[in-house]
Amino acid sequence: xxxxxxxxxxxxxxxxxxxxxxxxxxxxxxxxxxxxxxxxxxxxxxxxxxxxxxxxxxxxxxxxxxxxxxxxxxxxxxxxxxxxxxxxxxxxxxxxxxxxxxxxxxxxxxxxxxxxxxxxxxxxxx
Numbered sequence: 001x002x003x004x005x006x007x008x009x010x011x012x013x014x015x016x017x018x019x020x021x022x023x024x025x026x027x028x029x030x031x032x033x034x035x036x037x038x039x040x041x042x043x044x045x046x047x048x049x050x051x052x053x054x055x056x057x058x059x060x061x062x063x064x065x066x067x068x069x070x071x072x073x074x075x076x077x078x079x080x081x082x083x084x085x086x087x088x089x090x091x092x093x094x095x096x097x098x099x100x101x102x103x104x105x106x107x108x109x110x111x112x113x114x115x116x117x118x119x120x121x122x123x124x125x126x
Contacts, residue, residue, distance in 0.1 A: 002026045002115050004096040009120030016124075017084045022096030022117060024077040030099035031072065031079045032059075034110060035092035035122075042095070044108040046070040048079060059106035064090075086124045093119040 008020040024031060032047030048070050049057045058070050069082040083090065098115030099107055107113065 002028055002098055002100075004031075004098055004115050004117035006094065006096045006117045006120040009094060009122045011123045011125065012086055013126050014087055014124055015085055017082070018086060018122060019083065020081040020094055020096075020120060020122070022079050022081075024079075024096075024098060024115075027074075027077060028098040028100055028115065029102050030107065030113075032070070032097050032099075032113070033079075033081050034095045034097055034113075035090075036095070036119075037089075037092040040092075042110050044110075045094070046081060047097075047099075047106050047108075048072045049106075050074060059108070061108075083122070086122070088124050091122060091124045093121050095119045 003025040005023050012018050029050045033045040034042045036042040047059045067085045072079045096117035097113035099113050
């Protein structure tokens with residue numbers, strides 16, 4: 001069983017930057033982020049495969065493209081979500097997720113991810 005531990009959440013103002021980290025206790029092929037805002041369903045944010053060094057190995061939801069970047073340090077089994085120019089609509093609990101299956105595509109459905117972290121709160125407010 002792989003455990004995922006998120007860190008880096010907190011309160012920021014609109015336009016600020018924030019970096020989330022997720023450390024996995026073991027090697028997982030696909031790692032990524034979902035988020036859940038109050039009263040809403042969980043939604044896909046970003047993902048990366050174990051290669052994680054080229055653009056084709058990452059996937060980003062359209063609403064965060066140009067603002068968020070996902071990266072991966074395979075030596076540390078850790079991924080990062082760099083969040084720039086955050087907005088109030090980015091307020092949510094952010095969950096680190098893991099997919100052990102070597103899929104030929106980037107999964108975006110919650111049920112496609114076997115491992116889930118406990119979540120870290122991100123609040124964007126002035």
